[in-house]
Amino acid sequence: MNFKLNSILRPHILSLTPYSSARDEYTGREGVFLDANENALGSATVANYNRYPDPYQWAIKERLAPLKGVRPEQIFLGNGSDEPIDLLIRATCTPEQDSVLVMPPTYGMYEVSANINNVPLIRIPLTPGFQIDLPVVLAAIQENTKLLFVCSPNNPTGNLIDRQAVLSLLEQFNGLVVVDEAYIDFADTESMTALLDQFPNLVVLQTFSKAWGLAALRLGMCFASEELIRVLNKIKPPYNISAPTQELALDAIDHVTQKEEMVAKILAERAVLSEKLLSLPLVQQVYPSDANFLLVRFDQPGGPDAKTVFDHLISQQVIVRDRSKVKLCEGCLRITVGTADENSRLLEVLSQMKVLERA
Numbered sequence: 632m633n634f635k636l637n638s639i640l641r642p643h644i645l646s647l648t649p650y651s652s653a654r655d656e657y658t659g660r661e662g663v664f665l666d667a668n669e670n671a672l673g674s675a676t677v678a679n680y681n682r683y684p685d686p687y688q689w690a691i692k693e694r695l696a697p698l699k700g701v702r703p704e705q706i707f708l709g710n711g712s713d714e715p716i717d718l719l720i721r722a723t724c725t726p727e728q729d730s731v732l733v734m735p736p737t738y739g740m741y742e743v744s745a746n747i748n749n750v751p752l753i754r755i756p757l758t759p760g761f762q763i764d765l766p767v768v769l770a771a772i773q774e775n776t777k778l779l780f781v782c783s784p785n786n787p788t789g790n791l792i793d794r795q796a797v798l799s800l801l802e803q804f805n806g807l808v809v810v811d812e813a814y815i816d817f818a819d820t821e822s823m824t825a826l827l828d829q830f831p832n833l834v835v836l837q838t839f840s841k842a843w844g845l846a847a848l849r850l851g852m853c854f855a856s857e858e859l860i861r862v863l864n865k866i867k868p869p870y871n872i873s874a875p876t877q878e879l880a881l882d883a884i885d886h887v888t889q890k891e892e893m894v895a896k897i898l899a900e901r902a903v904l905s906e907k908l909l910s911l912p913l914v915q916q917v918y919p920s921d922a923n924f925l926l927v928r929f930d931q932p933g934g935p936d937a938k939t940v941f942d943h944l945i946s947q948q949v950i951v952r953d954r955s956k957v958k959l960c961e962g963c964l965r966i967t968v969g970t971a972d973e974n975s976r977l978l979e980v981l982s983q984m985k986v987l988e989r990a
């Protein structure tokens with residue numbers, strides 16, 4: 632397949648003149664800066680944040696690139712992953728005309744973002760084993776389908792998506808294949824970023840919200856061809872990543888071993904929690920997980936249904952995610968792996984619930 636990015640971009644995006652910020656027009660660091668209408672005296676707080684931040688976050692990208700095996704120019708940073716998801720849709724899909732394909736059960740934000748942009752959605756469910764239904768997906772793709780979202784490891788099912796199926800999509804779909812790797816640090820597999828130079832239609836999303844423990848900062852990563860990253864840079868708000876976020880992200884990258892230690896602990900806890908959950912009479916199934924959460928099926932015959940378990944947990948101030956009404960996840964709750972103490976508390980509350988003897 633001979634993929635041409637320009638052929639799937641919206642025409643007005645191709646010809647758009649982007650906002651040129653003061654920091655675009657002069658990139659030097661030394662000088663008397665009277666160009667951006669900042670407050671030269673300082674800030675009305677303890678630290679000084681009176682200067683606009685680097686619009687392209689080069690310091691972070693230069694540190695991140697070797698860690699991820701990509702070039703800095705292949706990185707886009709967004710205000711959470713939500714921002715690149717929205718920008719990718721806006722760059723490629725004309726509302727009421729071009730479509731986005733998603734494979735539920737999956738992360739809800741792809742659909743919400745398409746809806747906000749008034750972009751039609753094609754939904755092709757995963758197979759009962761939570762894998763891509765390749766022939767059905769390929770048959771459902773239309774001339775004006777621009778984007779396809781694959782979440783791997785998938786939320787809320789927790790499993791990795793078969794790599795071969797993603798490769799088939801990359802080879803056969805003349806649009807962008809967006810692989811959301813928000814949970815990749817918890818999986819025993821390589822990132823798809825290694826394939827970026829081979830597939831110009833590949834986009835990989837990662838985030839600082841999960842393994843890095845920085846959900847409150849709102850910092851998402853998007854890896855793609857340099858050509859596509861240039862388009863995203865053109866349509867993003869000029870200063871989309873704040874200076875404190877950039878500083879803290881740089882500090883986190885300096886402490887990457889701390890992230891790795893936390894991931895190792897979470898993986899160990901995941902194994903313990905999974906085993907202990909399975910030993911509870913009211914638990915019917917614990918799905919294998921490549922992420923930092925477990926999909927757990929309740930609805931044991933004679934036992935309380937998932938909603939009853941969910942409500943009881945809430946009454947004891949243990950909050951999990953009710954996925955029991957989601958197709959293919961019937962009877963399931965999604966449980967994030969917590970600290971050892973938090974997991975023990977969850978297990979304690981669950982073990983208080985009785986499974987009735989069947990007559």
Ligand SMILES: *Cc1c(COP(=O)(O)O)cnc(C)c1O
Pocket residue numbers: 710711712713714738782786811813837838839840841846849850851
């Ligand atoms: C948590 C999560 C994200 C991260 O979103 P942010 O906006 O970066 O916090 C992205 N994708 C999936 C599938 C997630 O579960």
